[in-house]
Amino acid sequence: RNDAGNALSALVDRIAAVVERNWRRPQTSQTGLTVTIRVKVARDGRVMFARVTKSSGDRFFDQSAETAVKKASPLPFPANTEYYEFINEFDFKFNPDEF
Numbered sequence: 001r002n003d004a005g006n007a008l009s010a011l012v013d014r015i016a017a018v019v020e021r022n023w024r025r026p027q028t029s030q031t032g033l034t035v036t037i038r039v040k041v042a043r044d045g046r047v048m049f050a051r052v053t054k055s056s057g058d059r060f061f062d063q064s065a066e067t068a069v070k071k072a073s074p075l076p077f078p079a080n081t082e083y084y085e086f087i088n089e090f091d092f093k094f095n096p097d098e099f
Helices: 002-021 059-071
Strands: 035-041 048-053 091-095
Touching: 002 059, 002 091, 035 059, 048 059, 059 091
Parallel strands: none
Antiparallel strands: 035 048, 035 091
């Protein structure tokens, strides 16, 4: 399971970069916000669902981040990973001001 965690953490930066490219900041949103999104992916990286699990407190920011995750589908996800069953569903913290 620890190896699965390492496999996922290696993907996080790549996933964050793709999501960031598909994201548009709402005009009303402040900088420094973070939202956590529960993401489930198919073996080929297609996003099966993305749902906010921990709000930033700004619903427009949250919605924009959730939309960006869906638009970024398929995510850069190794199709043949032996850890798929452990990392096919994960919490993704989106904080665009940290990139």
